[in-house]
Amino acid sequence: MTDLKQLLVLSFGSISSAKLRSALTTLGIIIGVAAVVANVSLGASFNQYFTDELGEIGDNFIVIFSEDINVFDDNQLEIIRRTPGVDGVSPIKQRVAEVTFMSVSRQINIQGTTQDYADVASLSLESGNFFTDKSKYVAVIGDSVANERFDRSIHTRNSIEISFRRTDGTVKTQKFKVIGVIESPDSEFIQSGAEPDNRIFIPISVMNELLDETDYGGFSARTATAEEVRPVSEQIDRNLARSLGVSTRDIDNDDAKPYSIFNQADIIDQLNELSGALTVLITSVALIALLVGSIGIMNIMLVTVTERTKEIGLMKSLGFTYADILGLFIIESIIIGLIGGILGTLLGLVGSFAVEIYLDLPHVFPLYLILTGFLISVIIGLISGIYPANKAAKMNPVDALRQN
Template sequence: MRGKNMIQFVQATRIASGSISSSKLRSALTTLGIVIGVAAVIINASLGASFNQFFTDEVTSVGSNFIIAYSDQPNIFYDSELEMIENTPGISGVSPRKTVSGEISYLSDTKSVSIVGVNGDFQEIQGIEMEEGSFLTDKDIYSTVLGYDLAKEEFGRSISHRSTVDIAFRQEDGTLIEKSFKVKGVLEDSKETILGGDGSTDMIVYIPISVMNEMTGEEDYGALFAMAESSENIGTVSDEVDKRLARNFGIPQRDIGNDDSKPYVIIDQVDVLEETGALGDALSSFLLVLALVSLFVGSIGIMNIMLVTVTERTREIGIMKSVGYSSSNIQSLFLLESVMVSVFGGLMGTAIGGFGAYIIEEALKLPPVFPFKLIEIGILVSVLVGVGAGLYPARKAANMNPVDALRYE
């Protein structure tokens, strides 16, 4: 019985292949619709995965296990708040971060830059890599670390980690305070991130926060960057930091969850990953819907061409029924033809989609991510499209009256 079924299948395949090859142009145009549809699905699904990976990389590039407390108001964070976070269980390091506009001079040239005050923990918290020299420590006083472009390109001559530069701030009363700093290190050449705050670090200047406040005549910190001991307890540690700061500012416990009632905001790596993940998922869904529209159009093309084929082969169907082909044989034959066209288009679409996704990801400078399960999805989708689009025409052929079919002109 199994051998007979195999013979019937081989015969059906030959008949279907002959029908497809007898109308090469029409079959090619029909296949093209599936190729475009499946390729669109593969490309958009791959791009969605690449965008998700891109957002994840952007978040992790800001730092590892980070917890940030910041405020748009001045005079919120001082040493007491810094020590409070530092003494929170689960915190492995904390650094102030304060950004002030200033000037840096080397030889006879002066540039306006963003100057950032930090302490020694900031390098590990934000995952900073050095091109040369080393980062600041808590023992440094008049030392600075420069961004790559600022040190190597902006002044015409390369600044090494042994050079001396002048850094100046203007106080509120207009007094210009200028000091000489030894360049302790130069940051690794970086790329701008979506979470960079001050933009690319290539044009940034880091100095000890204590020296910055001394020169500007201030005592507060703009933000506090902390790092949890492990990624598993970021949320718990972040909540504890929030509770301690809330008590410090006299905020009732019932209002801790209401950001409007607090003079500060806390964000952590988990929160940012969830938000960027939701953004990536929304983008993936949107791209996938667009691709499915293309696939739907391709399936309509297959159904249309199969209906035309059934009409053209009406007499053939009558002959086949008169020599013993059953309705199920006829239905299987036309369904097989539809699936063959669709699967061939699906294989081509998967290959083209994978290559196209790689080209687009390279052009957009996205991480090349191609989930190999997309190959299975592409083939499965093409089979389903072939069955779905060919089912109605196949049933129409199977239900024909053989006498009427033989009389058809």
């Protein structure tokens, strides 16, 4: 029985004697492993990106909204406010209205809310202040509205006109004094259904006065900690359903409720599911390349067995056993796979790093990916080498020596 060290020496000698053939054999493994490693790394990076982006806008928010009218009023506001775990809540209502500044008019989203919204939605102001519940005809505008939507920039103390179209078709126009400009958020995600950059915020009482309405479009709430988001959200859902006459058997049926509710945890779950599905899909395609690579190894090893028939016969005549020949060819196959795995893992690391820099994603490369790349390549090398190795090991030494 030949020892493992001698088999390794013979295997490396055989591989190095046919460098071009060995390099071409490993190419399929390199491409396949690189694709798998890069795709899994990118999937982890996207997950981290989603988590970081949502973290910028808070990790404890809950949003309730309805597309129907006259669903929410002060009763629902108090129900949410009294729900254990709620750290802050503000009603919200939004309409698209015509905004005029310096004789230039634009269609802009207007959001009515209360003074608590600045804290609930974690808004930061680059100038001025947010309004209070005692404020009347004042507005706080997003950075994009202030600097991009009109021919000239809007500053605090400037006045704008907002024209609302009521349900009866009449138009109500009111002048508002700008008292604050919201700082452009770092996150590109949308919180509370509204990106503050492109919004104008006014007191919800004034908005209802101009629209001749009394209801709210929804609520933006927050909890003290991220761990409370899901249970508090579920409790709010149950409380609101009961207050709006939803039967007990339909409380868990979203279609039976005249409103929708979501929170940060739900968004992360949905994004992770989407990212996971895309990663699985792309990785499945990459696995095809690995399959092709494994077939390539098997094919080359079969060719090698044919080319080395006399060598195999000579080795058997010198005392090499079935196990020695089997081990020799399996080790060669594993080495080829392992080399492909090492190079493929490095290529996958470099490729994912380049893509993440280009897409401005956080670089996430879990250490288990390195082990995964090595393990995949070893398994492929082992599986691909078993049949050719068994064929070589079963050769009759006399017939092998006679082979031309």
